[in-house]
Amino acid sequence: MRRDCYRYYSTDTVFKYSPNRTMSRRPDPLAQVSDFDIRLLKIYRSVVECGGFSAAENVLGIGRSAISQQMNDLEQRLGLRLCQRGRAGFSLTEEGREVYHSALQLLSALESFRTEVNGLHQHLRGELNIGWTDNLVTLPHMRITHALAELKDRAPDVRIQISMTAPSQ
Structure with missing residues (x-):
């Protein structure tokens, strides 16, 4: 070789x-x-x-x-x-x-x-715009404030914009 x-x-x-x-x-x-x-x-x-x-x-x-x-x-x-x-x-x-x-x-x-x-x-970021009537927040079974608090904890880079209107509008 x-x-x-x-x-x-x-x-x-x-x-x-x-x-x-x-x-x-x-x-x-x-x-x-x-x-x-x-x-x-x-x-x-x-x-x-x-x-x-x-x-x-x-x-x-x-x-x-x-x-x-x-x-x-x-x-x-x-x-x-x-x-x-x-x-x-x-x-x-x-x-x-x-x-x-x-x-x-x-x-x-x-x-x-x-x-x-x-x-x-996996990382959420951006803006979330929510519109609801003001009586929706006071309904106990809706738990909106708890859901928003949990979202803020899990996704701190998401900006939440909330607008409320009267139920008659």
Whole structure:
């Protein structure tokens, strides 16, 4: 088996690398991060935090060969060798450590974004305009004042505008 390998990234660019060295240059910059990339980064985070592919199997619920394939996909996508793996064990390359820290920041920002957007759906704000006749407030079974007090407690950012009219109007 040859130690030096060639990877073809495009029709006119060939990059030579040794499997034991990191690839230092990518032919095309990473244009955008897709859902697939995020999935790969989550798998990568788990592998790093578990200390290797075998330990990550149970956490991820997928086999070692599938994890290895995902890591190969991520390395190809990024154009970097992220980790050394084999009989000697698992260790991150310098680029792998940098990618890991960047992945943590990205995944944390995505989680913050998700939490914030979900909070927008649960947080009431705006204005509520209510019009009623003045005898409606005095009816004991209506409990309007209790309902308004509860609304104010649950949604302090809702402004309540009340207008009353006489029953004859």
